[in-house]
Amino acid sequence: MHPLVRLYQRDIKKTFELSIPIVVAQLGVVLMGVTDNLMIGRLLGAVPLGAAGIANSVTFLIGSIGVGGLSIVSALVSRANGQGEKAEISRLYKAGTQVAWLLGIVLGVIGLLLAWQFEIFRQTADITELARPFMIIITISNIPLLLFVAVRQLCDGLSRPRVAMYITMSALALNAILNYALILSMGFLGAAVGTLLSRIYMAVAIWFYVKRDVFFRPYFTAFAPGSSLQALRTKILKLGLPGGFQFFFEIAAFSLAVIMIGWLGEPQLAAHQIAINMASTTYMMATGIAAAGSIRVGMAVGQRSIQAVRRAGTAAFLLVAAFMGLCCILFLTANDWLVSLYIRDSPEVATIAAGLVIIAGFFQLSDGIQVVGLGTLRGIADVNIPTVITLFAYWGLALPMSYVFAFPLGMDVTGVWIGLSVGLTVSALLLTIRFFRKLRRVRLDEVKPEAVTGH
Numbered sequence: 001m002h003p004l005v006r007l008y009q010r011d012i013k014k015t016f017e018l019s020i021p022i023v024v025a026q027l028g029v030v031l032m033g034v035t036d037n038l039m040i041g042r043l044l045g046a047v048p049l050g051a052a053g054i055a056n057s058v059t060f061l062i063g064s065i066g067v068g069g070l071s072i073v074s075a076l077v078s079r080a081n082g083q084g085e086k087a088e089i090s091r092l093y094k095a096g097t098q099v100a101w102l103l104g105i106v107l108g109v110i111g112l113l114l115a116w117q118f119e120i121f122r123q124t125a126d127i128t129e130l131a132r133p134f135m136i137i138i139t140i141s142n143i144p145l146l147l148f149v150a151v152r153q154l155c156d157g158l159s160r161p162r163v164a165m166y167i168t169m170s171a172l173a174l175n176a177i178l179n180y181a182l183i184l185s186m187g188f189l190g191a192a193v194g195t196l197l198s199r200i201y202m203a204v205a206i207w208f209y210v211k212r213d214v215f216f217r218p219y220f221t222a223f224a225p226g227s228s229l230q231a232l233r234t235k236i237l238k239l240g241l242p243g244g245f246q247f248f249f250e251i252a253a254f255s256l257a258v259i260m261i262g263w264l265g266e267p268q269l270a271a272h273q274i275a276i277n278m279a280s281t282t283y284m285m286a287t288g289i290a291a292a293g294s295i296r297v298g299m300a301v302g303q304r305s306i307q308a309v310r311r312a313g314t315a316a317f318l319l320v321a322a323f324m325g326l327c328c329i330l331f332l333t334a335n336d337w338l339v340s341l342y343i344r345d346s347p348e349v350a351t352i353a354a355g356l357v358i359i360a361g362f363f364q365l366s367d368g369i370q371v372v373g374l375g376t377l378r379g380i381a382d383v384n385i386p387t388v389i390t391l392f393a394y395w396g397l398a399l400p401m402s403y404v405f406a407f408p409l410g411m412d413v414t415g416v417w418i419g420l421s422v423g424l425t426v427s428a429l430l431l432t433i434r435f436f437r438k439l440r441r442v443r444l445d446e447v448k449p450e451a452v453t454g455h
Contacts, residue, residue: 011315015292019319021165022156023288027281032175032198033060034277036191039179041343046270048188049343051130053273054123054258055115055192059135061248061255062111063142066103069244070096070149073236074291075298075379077157082302090219093154095232099240100150104143111139123262127269130188137192144196144203151206154216156295163209171202242383246374246390253394253423257402257416264406268413271352274342275417279360279367282327286368289320290375297379310439313376317369317432324368331361356417363421366428373431382438389430398423 033056041049073096080088114120115135118128152164175198182190210216254276261272293316300308331338335357339350370393377386398420405415 008311008315011296011311012319015289015296015312015315015319018159018161018295019289019292021161022291023285025152025156025161025164025168026284026288026291027168027172031172031281031284032195034281035172035175035179036195037273037277038342039176039183040188040191041270041274043183044188046343046346046349047126047266048130049273050262050266050269051127051188052134052191053269053276054121054127054262055131055135055138057255057258057276058114058121059111059138059142061251062107062114062139063145064247064251065241065244066100066107066142066146067149067244068247069103069237069240070100070146070153071291071294072240072243072378072381072383073150073153074157075294075381076236076239077154078159078295078298078379079302081158082299086219089154089158091229091232092157092236093151093219095229095236096150096153097147098229099233099236100146101143104146107146108139108143111142112136115139121259121262123259124266127262127266133189134192137189137196141192141196141199144199147203148199148206151203151210154210154219155206156291157298158216158219159295160215163213164206167202167205167209170205171198174198174201239381239383242387243374243378246383246387249387249390249394250424250427253398253420256399257420260403260406261413261416264413267346267348268352270343270346270349271356272413272416274339274349274353275356275360277342278331278338278357279364282324282364283367283371285327286320286324286364286371287375289316289323289368290372292316293319293372294375294379297376301380306439309380310436313379313435313439316372316376320368320372321365324365328361328365331357331364335361352413355414359414359417359421363417363424366421366424370424370428370431373428373435376435377431377438380438382434385434386431389434390427393423393427393430397426 036052036056037049040052073092077089077092080092115132118132118135121128123131148164148167152161155161155163175194178194178197179191182194184190186193211220258269258272258276262269293313296312296316297309300306300312335354336350338357339353342353343349374386374390377383400419401422402416402419405411405419406413407415409415411418
């Protein structure tokens, strides 16, 4: 076997092993919403399902700025780890948690204001009445979620992602139990309360673990108590917020699509929510691969090896293409069965949703590639131009085309999904091209972290 092939096999294996626990942890961000929708759809019906769907979508949109913004910390930690800087890693952890508190409070206020003025989303009276209090509770739950994400960056950046994986798995089990019990006792809002309690558990559990585990002790003892964290907080915000807005622009496109579909009718909204839940699940798995790619690219930058940067990035692209290809086959061949997991008493909703799942099977291929493009570029601290690319792809192409296809051309909810697919495909192409072009402009004999990040 050629030595280069062996190198790539090793990189793919390392990226895969690192990505598995990150994928599980990433799924925790979205699967609590999926659990809410599964139980609400089964126990309460289509209208509560639509209300929970739009409340979760808008709240997740707001929280995505924080989740995406904090993801830069793992890349910075991995780079510092590659350079052997334990004190810098400790400082990044402390600065990251402080930024999480700041973002949680600021974004929480925005979410509460939107919940108070929920009428601006122009939904039906029944959905508005149900969604407003549900959204208030889920918005509050974003604060412990961001604290969990912040501490997780330390674990992921040090290639110890299983910590967050185990906590997330236990939290999902807890959420399912709480949802079932609280929906039966409290009704619709019980699902939101169950999610809030589960996210508080996640934040407390991961904080307690890193404080007690022997592996992390050297990173805390290496911290200089008198040093200022202001510069690192500013750095995290400067590099992280563009990444947060990358997430925001995509998720906003999908959230605004939810609002447009709400104008088409309640069956379309419920069907869309079923299909987008499935697509969101595979997307969050892809973000785990992207995070692993970002971490491995960041470590290669810290080690000043442009060859390792290229291999780590390529491995992430190949891995996500294979994974999303398998998911595409599943969506195309088992769409009716997947929809039946959500709802059975509404044939109209099930028929619409089954068609949307087929479209989702194709567009998630582009979705996976574009999120890995963002992750690998984040690993080399290239965040500004990718943000512009996502803004153009989602808001300049996807949303306008979705509206035109759905309303003037009369393609209904199918048109919305086709428009979103176009935006994802353009984003995937542009981000992939940018990553490999960036690497070609770097001289292999003079590799420094600053050289890789330069524009």
